[in-house]
Amino acid sequence: MFSRRWRFGWDRVSEVDLFADRHETSAETLSQAIRAAMSEEPDSDGSVLFGQLQGTVVGLRYYTGVVNQGEMVGLVRQPQNPYDRNAVMVANIYGNQVGHIKRELAAAMAYVMDNNLAKVDGVVHWGTKNKFTMPVMLSFWGREENKNAVIECMAHRGYKLNTTGSISTGANQTYNSPGACAWQSKKGLTIPLTAEELKNAFDNLFEGLMESKEGEKEAAESVGTPLLLHQKQALSWMCARENQSALPPFWEKRGELYYNTLTCFSTKDIPERVRGGILADDMGLGKTLTTIALILTNFHNRKPLPVEKCEKGSSPIKAKIKPQMASKLEGSSSAGDGAGGSDATGASLCSDIPQAEEICADKRDRVEKTSESEKSSSKGKMKATKRKPSKAAPVLLEDLDFAAALSGSASDTTPKKKKTDKKATATLSVESSIPDTVDDPSARTTLIICPLSVLSNWLDQFEQHVRANVKLNVYLYYGSERNRSKKFLSSQDVVITTYNVLSADFGNKSPLHGINWLRVVLDEGHIIRNPNAQMSKAVLGLKAQRRWILSGTPIQNSVKDLWMLLAFLRLKPFDVREWWNRVIQRPVIQGDRAGLQNLQTLVKCITLRRTKSSEVNGRPLVSLPEKTVCVEQVELSQAEREEYELARNEGRNTIRRYVAEGTVLRNYADVLAILMRLRQHCCHPDLLAKISSDLGATATPAELRERLIEKLRLVLASGSDEECSVCLDSVRLPVITHCAHVYCRPCIAQVISTEQNAARCPLCRSEIKTSELVEFPQEEMEEENGTSSEKWRTSSKVQALMGNLLRLRCEDSSIKFLVVSQFTRFLTILETPLREHGFSFVRLDGTMSQKRRTHVIQEFQSSTADSPAIMLLSLKAGGVGLNLTAASHVFLMDPAWNPATEEQCIDRCHRLGQTRKVVVTKFIVKNSVEENMVKIQRQKQDLVEKAFGSTNTDRKTSRIDDIKSLMEL
DNA sequence: ACCGCCGGGTGCC
DNA sequence: ACCGCCGGGTGCC
Incomplete structure (x- = not known):
């Protein structure tokens, strides 16, 4: 019986029987009940510990669920139980029922649980060998405001919550020794992580996961592009993760049993391996190529994918896409959906349109042959499967139903007999009716799910990296004309689709969900972050032997984001939210170092991440091609030179006067305008705006305003990189003061508000007022282009x-x-x-x-x-x-x-x-x-770097010096 | 004996 | 459960 649970996890039919066979009234499955109970408040962030209480689990002899010392158990209300509507069921990590909470205590707990006043955790510290009952340590968690209500409610029924203990994060190594009562005080002594430490830990969670893992592997011959060293390492690691026999994280062998050191759960059967993981390399390191290499290199039994070779290297892949789909794809991308390089695909597809249909038909035929021949070739090893591979899946389901029915009928007999019957059923199911889905040899296809924006990139890359003489069946499952035949899809080598298509199909006779895939790859996997999203559910519903997540940024915000990834990978028991919350999320959020340590171990086991700056054997992963920078001097024409000199002399005189008066900063906008005009002269005479530069002799406020706006336009409109003297960054929401200095509006507004009465311009100390700040008029932003009327x-x-x-x-x-x-x-x-x-x-x-x-x-x-x-x-x-x-x-x-x-x-x-x-x-x-600008560029850089440490005066003088050297004064 | 005591059968909710 | 409980068998010491 045990082994059955193991293989099928929470969502499979076989689990139902233990509950359903006894109380047929309830259509709920056990796993559904547990899920429902546990997902009511999946976000346990704000929970506090109300207290703990020792209770009793009874009825152990009726159930197969086994618990080890220190193991965590789940508590599930069973309101439909015909013997007691207050019943509280106890289950172990894998959902196997262990027993019930003793009636009187259950009555008290039922009230608390049904009213959502608290969530209750259970840990069994000792007594696991008992035949009939065992003690369980119950922890009550919930929102602070419910604390007293819970304590009183329990006390009212004669159960006193022990509130003196410190945070207990659930089962872990510290509880293992029976007499370890020290755990509480020990826990209390550990200093929780500060928010800062926690944040750093997250940021670093995915760093330093390189350590070259397991050597290198050459790609199969059919991969046309030579892999870089780090890509061979990634391929080796990915193959190892798919073929591995090593135990998943936190599992170890103890005698005959396999034991989970975190949850203390153990089982006779080898725990299901997580075949796959997270490839979290930085963008550009070749995750796509590596994945293509994986598909071609690691098929069944570590052999390369069997591919047919054709003599002429004519369009091996792209022909699969029907014209309608191509146009669909193109259409959606031009509608701004962000498809990458769709034009490339579209174009290459067009050339193939005439033959596309024909080739499709032909290929389907060929595929059938291939799988037949492959079957016969491998027959020596896997004898005798009579059924065709494509029919395997339905047959397996029937077997499952049969097994469930068997145990169901057995339980219809009286309890006395049941005990023995059950044993018989269990043996039966282990030996005969449970197929090994993990090694299902009929699964052939890799399903790739990606955002629409990278869909065409995948197609391009397949075309680019698969040898031209190799026929690889890649089917783009997209567009209204997509082929929804399960038989057809599962005969492909690769099916590519988008998250949107997947979730649109989900729950609607989705063929994708009916296929047992060899491999499912989530590209940009971090986008499935919200577990409630339809997309996430659709992704979790896929059946696959191997699962991969590709992501450049696996963590976006917090630990929470990780759950979806682990759930997709079916990293048990964390694929059930509650165990994740108890063992990882809640401890980590509360600053528990051990929890963080566990999380780090977990991530490390299943993730490979290299960054642009990572090195292999002291060398960078990827070396960029050479870059040469050369300066080409441009000679102005005679006419241009004359114009330029005229402007320069005029400007130089003006600035010289400002310098002599010591008013450079007061007239800073004017100075900038002069420089701007000179720079524009260097590029093209038509860049010059025809406006006067003299601000001195103005009269009316309207005129002044008009001129200020012109200044501002000069500074901004032509795209100069002016910075705000308050924030030292590029100006945002620019405003100009009456003294003609430009700042970000928020920056200068803050200056004015802090200086209260008589605020002064930070640059020239003129008086400034909020009401006098001039903005660039909105309507003028559009202007432009009007000047191009001239020849x-x-x-x-x-x-x-x-x-x-x-x-x-x-x-x-x-x-x-x-x-x-x-x-x-x-x-x-x-x-x-x-x-x-x-x-x-x-x-x-x-x-x-x-x-x-x-x-x-x-x-x-x-x-x-x-x-x-x-x-x-x-x-x-x-x-x-x-x-x-x-x-x-x-x-x-x-x-x-x-x-x-x-x-x-x-x-x-x-x-x-x-x-x-x-x-x-x-x-x-x-x-x-321009030459002078180049000269002071370096100084300017230094200036920016030192800016934060320097005083305002330093900055002022630097600026004036800059201007002097620019004008050669 | 309308008791006590003994010992077998039995046992979750 | 190496318990408690139930109910039948039994009955001075």
Whole structure:
């Protein structure tokens, strides 16, 4: 009987019998009852211990559930029990009933439990060898406000809760020795973790899990891409986890029995191995490739997946997708659903459309043959299965029902006889009717579930990494035309679908849930975090022999997130929420070091994680291709030079005057405007806004306001990287003061509110008022483009860029480029000559919506022939995570104040996934403010770093010095 | 003996 | 359960 429980866990029919066979009135299964009881308040975060009480478990002789010393037991109300509606059932970790709580105590507990006043844990410290009754230590937990009610209620019925003990986190090693009454005081002495320590522990939970685990493994021949060292290590580890014979975490062999050191549960049968785990490598380390290698390398009996080879390497994979699906996929991605590189898939699919149907039919046929021949070839070992593999699953279910019926009928007899009958049934089921689902040889298919956004990436990667002469059946289960035939799906090598499709199918005759998969892979597995979500339930309902989670960020917030992952992996007993709460979550949240230790051990056993900075044998996992940065000096044309000199001399005189007066900071906006104009001259004359710079002799408030707005526009509109002097970060919600200094509105508002009467500008000490802060008018943000009405003209820098682009295109037409500027208007200007010379390009700047951005990035990253060769990129657009590895050449059109910004931008293409050498070209106009900017870039960097430690005065002088050297004063 | 005592049968809720 | 309880057998010491 025991072994049956083991194999089927909580949700299988076979478990029902022990309860159902005695009280047929209740349709509830035991596991459902336990689940219901335990999930009422799954979130036990705020629980406090009310007290403990020794109780008695009776009726042991009637049940098969065994308990070990120190083992935790579950307490479940049985309101339907015909003998006593107050009944409280006692079950062990695997849901096997152990007995009941003695009637009188049950009556008291029933009231507390039914009114949700407390949850009750049980631990059996001793007396486990007893035949008829045994003591159990009951702990009452609940919300603080219910504490007194519970204590009084129990006392009222003659049960006094012992409230003196300290936190008892449940069973663990400390309880093992019978006389260990010291555990309470011992526990009390441990100092709980502080919130800080706890947070650090989480952050580090997934770090340092590398330690190269179990050597390396070569991928099967059918994998076309050579694996990197760390990928071979991951493959080796994954194969080992799938084939392993080692015991799961916290299990050890003790004599004849297997013993769980955390829950103290033990069993005669070897505990079900967790076949799979979490591959939590950083993005870009090749989780997809490694998984593909796993699929091809580790089929049954550690052999590679049997694949057919074809002479001509013609479209081995992509043909499976029907045209309707391709268009569906494409449609959804252009609707902004974030599908990656769908254009690539779409394009490659198109070429195959004419033959697609035919090939599908042909393949299905072939698959049948394959599985037949494979069966006969392996027959020597696994004799005699008469049934076809595809029929195996239904047959097994029948067997199960039969077994349940058997034990059910046995229990219809009188209790006296039952004892012996039951034993007979148990033996029977172990020996004959319980199939070994774990090694079901008919399971052939790997199911991959991923977010829609990476669906096409999987298809691309299969195509890219599977040898061209290998036929691998990959079926995209997506779109309304998807083939829902279980027979068809389970004959594939790989089925790929999305979380949405899976949960849409779930509960609706889902074919995916009727198949016994060889392997289920959850890509971006961290997205199934909320256990109540339909998606999560759909994922947990899948039947599989091996289970994998791929995730770059397995923990997003807290321990809670981990439960779903462990539940999916069926890491017993933690796949049942209550045991997870008791053994891990509650102890950890309450700062119990042992609990945290257990969690760490658990995670370590099933996870492989390497980061970008991880090393193997002292070398980084992946070395990026070389990067060269060169500066290309640009000579201004005669006309440009004259204009520039004019502006420079004018500006220099103005600034010289400010310096002499000591009013540089008071006129800071003006100074910036001068610098801005010079920088714009260097790029293109049309960048210059035609406005006067003189703020001195203004009259009316309206005029003043208008000018301030113009200043502000100068500082901001062209994308300069101005920082706020209060927060030292880029300005957000910019406002300009009457003294023409720009700050973030929240920053300056705070300054004003703290200084109360007579607040002063942090930069120049002029008086400032909230009412006088000027914002950039909303309607003007849209403006733009109006200036382009004039006839387009070129500039030296434009020429320099175009020269490079044309030359490089001749050398290698596959190169993609990033063209970066701080001035979005400059990007606009560049569009004209790019169009003229037939470059296809996209543009990414800060004004674009998130949806539009992802679309543009996908277009650019796509590898199809007609994908854009150039991306016009505004320096500050997008976050650090942006992946533009399709580009290998970067043109920085103008220097930034902050060299880190430039670095960040370059890193968007010089990052994991980049296959080419990266060349960066910085255009700098000779003898100009740009050259000086480059000179002070380093100092500026130092300044930013020191800013937090330096005084305001230091910063002021630095700024003035910067300006002086820029203007060569 | 309408008791006590003995010893076998029996035993969760 | 190496208990308690029940109910039948039995009955001076």
